[in-house]
Amino acid sequence: MKLNRNHHKNNQTIAFPWSIWSSIFLNKRIWIYRLRSFLAVFSAFFLTSIPLCYGSDKHPETLKQLIEMYDPTGCRECHEDIYDQWQNSHHARSITGIFMERYLKKGHLSVKDPRNATKKNFPCFKCHLPQLEKATDAVAAEIAEVILNNDKATMKKLNISCMVCHQDKAVVHGFPESNVMYGPKAEKEYPEKEHMRVKKSPFMTQAAMCGQCHGLGPIFEFEYPIQCATLYGSYLHAYIPSGGTQTCQECHMKKADHTCPPNFNDRKDVSERLRQALPLEVDTLSYRFQPFEKIFVSTIVVKTKITSKAGHRIPDG
Numbered sequence: 291m292k293l294n295r296n297h298h299k300n301n302q303t304i305a306f307p308w309s310i311w312s313s314i315f316l317n318k319r320i321w322i323y324r325l326r327s328f329l330a331v332f333s334a335f336f337l338t339s340i341p342l343c344y345g346s347d348k349h350p351e352t353l354k355q356l357i358e359m360y361d362p363t364g365c366r367e368c369h370e371d372i373y374d375q376w377q378n379s380h381h382a383r384s385i386t387g388i389f390m391e392r393y394l395k396k397g398h399l400s401v402k403d404p405r406n407a408t409k410k411n412f413p414c415f416k417c418h419l420p421q422l423e424k425a426t427d428a429v430a431a432e433i434a435e436v437i438l439n440n441d442k443a444t445m446k447k448l449n450i451s452c453m454v455c456h457q458d459k460a461v462v463h464g465f466p467e468s469n470v471m472y473g474p475k476a477e478k479e480y481p482e483k484e485h486m487r488v489k490k491s492p493f494m495t496q497a498a499m500c501g502q503c504h505g506l507g508p509i510f511e512f513e514y515p516i517q518c519a520t521l522y523g524s525y526l527h528a529y530i531p532s533g534g535t536q537t538c539q540e541c542h543m544k545k546a547d548h549t550c551p552p553n554f555n556d557r558k559d560v561s562e563r564l565r566q567a568l569p570l571e572v573d574t575l576s577y578r579f580q581p582f583e584k585i586f587v588s589t590i591v592v593k594t595k596i597t598s599k600a601g602h603r604i605p606d607g
């Protein structure tokens with residue numbers, strides 16, 4: 291501190307000698323050179339940054355901007371398998387099956403004119419489309435219009451995309467850095483120009499990561515409290531206290547499978563999973579019961595025991 295103060299008092303030492311300035315100003319060559327290198331750096335920055343700009347601190351003002359900011363289609367080029375798995379998952383269709391149009395037509399979340407809708411009309415999107423939080427109310431009004439017009443093509447583009455999990459929901463303390471994808475390992479080095487930066491986030495492999503949306507119970511932060519998913523509550527209060535050790539990812543994302551089964555549209559796979567998860571033991575005993583002389587009643591005792599191997603109540607929501 292002392293040094294600094296002295297520095298301020300002594301103006302002469304920080305003033306640039308005029309001769310240096312004049313030589314810079316007068317020397318055209320230096321200027322042309324500077325302009326050229328500035329343009330080169332500027333255009334290089336723009337060319338590389340536009341397609342890689344996955345900002346987590348931007349505030350979209352139109353629905354188009356919101357969709358573009360979270361558009362995962364570019365990820366498919368290099369992460370094809372994961373992209374295709376994700377596209378078959380419930381996360382990729384997180385608002386199409388939740389009856390939002392009914393809520394917008396009737397009850398306390400309804401609006402007379404979709405243009406009057408604000409983010410407050412969409413408490414459900416806290417988990418079904420969390421990126422809306424960053425957008426303006428004008429975007430919420432556009433979404434209300436999309437839903438009430440039953441514009442399915444646009445609704446499908448509004449989902450829990452890669453960036454929701456790998457940026458917004460990937461860090462617990464502080465805020466995610468923009469242009470950084472957070473991964474479970476992020477161990478390979480690769481040139482930055484091929485990809486936005488990648489960082490390791492230990493949170494990605496913890497149950498609480500999923501718990502952010504998979505619910506503890508009622509949510510009181512809204513004017514009208516709501517409740518949807520409660521499964522994470524069951525995981526914390528029943529599975530863990532009774533000695534459970536696995537995470538959601540270990541049971542639902544084996545080998546980073548982004549389909550996140552169960553997928554109730556795949557009935558065969560669901561039955562197989564349930565058969566393994568809920569083993570049924572059956573013990574039977576049959577005998578003839580003779581209450582009176584010459585009267586025989588055939589009797590059978592069936593003892594069944596279903597053991598749940600799941601990490602929570604099932605079914606749960």
Ligand code: HEC
Nearest residue numbers: 362365369372373376381450451452455474494495539546
């Ligand atoms: C619901 C949240 C969620 C969504 C959506 C999601 N991921 Fe992931 N992703 C995870 C989690 C959690 C892991 C870590 C799984 C583990 O290692 O246990 C992961 C792992 C990965 C990995 C590392 C794979 C490996 O082999 O370890 C890549 C790459 C990845 N995701 C890319 C994507 C891409 C691309 C998308 C979009 C198409 C996407 N993710 C969508 C949660 C998500």
Ligand code: HEC
Nearest residue numbers: 364365367368452456471472473474475476478484485488
């Ligand atoms: C040009 C190719 C390319 C594109 C496009 C691309 N990635 Fe990657 N990504 C890579 C490479 C290479 C790695 C590092 C090697 C690895 O982990 O497999 C990587 C690693 C990752 C990781 C870290 C995985 C870990 O091990 O922790 C995540 C998460 C990820 N990418 C997500 C995405 C998402 C989301 C998108 C779309 C927004 C995307 N990537 C687009 C090439 C790409």
Ligand code: HEC
Nearest residue numbers: 380383384417418459499500503538542550551552553554
């Ligand atoms: C951003 C919020 C969010 C995060 C984070 C999230 N999920 Fe989900 N998940 C949802 C929503 C919303 C649905 C229901 C989508 C629908 O069908 O409308 C869902 C659906 C699912 C389903 C399918 C449920 C069914 O009924 O078939 C599974 C399984 C699942 N998630 C597992 C996970 C796991 C494991 C993680 C952590 C790696 C995770 N989710 C992280 C919001 C989230």
Ligand code: HEC
Nearest residue numbers: 500504525536537538541552563567600601604605606607
């Ligand atoms: C020990 C393994 C295990 C753990 C840990 C686990 N699950 Fe499950 N989960 C299952 C099984 C088994 C089912 C039954 C359905 C199936 O797999 O087909 C299931 C079903 C589900 C469903 C479908 C909805 C329902 O009510 O049946 C969701 C969503 C889900 N789990 C999410 C999670 C989340 C989020 C976590 C972490 C908080 C988690 N699970 C932890 C094994 C597990």
Ligand code: HEC
Nearest residue numbers: 387388413414416417418503504505516518519521606607
């Ligand atoms: C705390 C986060 C959260 C909030 C808030 C929330 N949901 Fe959900 N919702 C989920 C998750 C996670 C799932 C998937 C859970 C499962 O299957 O176990 C889900 C599943 C659903 C499903 C079943 C979807 C399907 O495809 O099977 C419907 C319908 C639904 N939610 C409607 C709503 C409505 C309507 C609201 C607002 C009134 C709402 N949710 C608020 C997290 C939430």
